[in-house]
Amino acid sequence: MSNAEETGRACTAADWAARDAQRRALPLHLVHAWIWQPHDVPVAQDLDTQKHWALRMLREAEEELRGRHPELTVSTERISDTAAEVLLGQAEHAQxxxxxxxxxxxxxxxxxxxxxxxxxxxxxxxxxxxxxxxxxxxxxxxxxxxxxxxxxxxxxxxxxxxxxxxxxxxxxxxxxxxxxxxxxxxxxxxxxxxxxxxxxxxxxxxxxxxxxxxxxxxxxxxxxxxxxxxxxxxxxxxxxxxxxxxxxxxxxxxxxxxxxxxxxxxxxxxxxxxxxxxxxx
Structure with missing residues (x-):
């Protein structure tokens, strides 16, 4: 999957979540899972480029949602772990x-x-x-x-x-x-x-x-x-x-x-x- 495809998918979900959080008067927490690849495993992109893209996606999503929903409390977090474990951990205390x-x-x-x-x-x-x-x-x-x-x-x-x-x-x-x-x-x-x-x-x-x-x-x-x-x-x-x-x-x-x-x-x-x-x- 390309970065553009993943970004589009994430933004659609984030926009839905923002509207729902606003209706419920709840804060919205955007999370991106990040885990460094082992050095002996080839990757398609340079790791610094991947890290920069991940941070940029979070920042742009936060800025866009704040612009659309200025009254909504939005926070972001980048966690170093596999995506499944990060999401399951977040689900423990999320509505x-x-x-x-x-x-x-x-x-x-x-x-x-x-x-x-x-x-x-x-x-x-x-x-x-x-x-x-x-x-x-x-x-x-x-x-x-x-x-x-x-x-x-x-x-x-x-x-x-x-x-x-x-x-x-x-x-x-x-x-x-x-x-x-x-x-x-x-x-x-x-x-x-x-x-x-x-x-x-x-x-x-x-x-x-x-x-x-x-x-x-x-x-x-x-x-x-x-x-x-x-x-x-x-x-x-x-x-x-x-x-x-x-x-x-x-x-x-x-x-x-x-x-x-x-x-x-x-x-x-x-x-x-x-x-x-x-x-x-």
Whole structure:
């Protein structure tokens, strides 16, 4: 990847993070990971040139964001360590971590490299992925906040809290999307009956799960979608014009590797909007 490509990706993510931090009255911290290459390993560029470029990128990003958001508190830090370890360390005490990602097409969403996959799978705080060629700021900030819910039990609480708070700060609609698991179906009549029954049960369960959050955020307009189909497809259809999509990632044991779950994986690869991945039990 060229310096220009990386700069463009980082600036898009930084601009999204700055707008969100301003809405929430939070400080913004820009971080660049830097690690010296061993002298016996050939590198494409002179190390002094790389160091100068890294410092310049941080400085220019800070200056640009201060110019656009003069009331925003912006700080920068260059840390000597691998990118994954730096980002995971920052996620320990941040309300959210914002990363840029390369798109791989005008329709497809994110191209997740090993760095993004590793951070998403291990971060303890929500991680927001922002496409390099993202929608306009107006579409991102004004569109619905769509949250995909698989389990409507206690594990849904972190997702709903993040999504309702995001909708409140954006003053926009929250759309809750639920695709319940279907039992095996046998015969046409049974299919029709079970579909109707499952739809009614799912809508009732979703309404109950949303009730305490509606009471906590009475200013947030709420819509909901129940789809008896593949969960990732239901979420992606609802998120076609979204400003932000919120999905969950179950906290796995390290032995299970870099899994983020099928729904989160599909949404990250195909959603056009920024995607927030929220860890939960």
């Amino acid at each position: 959210m971590l914002v990363l840029g990602s390369s798109g791989h097409g005008s329709i497809a969403g994110f191209l997740l490299g090993s760095l993004g996959q590793r951070v998403l799978a291990r971060a303890n705080s929500p991680v927001v992925m922002v496409r390099a060629k993202a929608r306009s700021a107006a579409k991102q900030d004004g569109g619905e906040v769509v949250v995909g819910l698989d389990d409507l039990g206690d594990s849904a609480a972190p997702l709903l809290e993040f999504a309702f708070d995001a909708a409140a700060t954006r003053r926009t609609v929250l759309r809750a999307v639920h695709a319940p698991s279907l039992p095996p179906l046998y015969g046409y009549g049974l299919v029709v009956g079970q579909l109707a029954s499952n739809t009614g049960q799912a809508e009732k369960a979703l309404s109950e799960a949303l009730k305490p959050w509606r009471e906590k955020y009475p200013q947030v307009p709420v819509a909901h979608t129940v789809g008896l189909a593949r969960p990732s497809g239901v979420v992606l259809r609802a998120a076609a014009q979204a400003g932000l999509v919120v999905v969950g990632r179950r906290v796995h044991r390290p032995a299970l590797g870099m899994r983020i779950g099928p729904v989160a994986h599909a949404v990250l690869h195909h959603a056009a909007a920024p995607v927030a991945v929220v860890p939960h039990d």
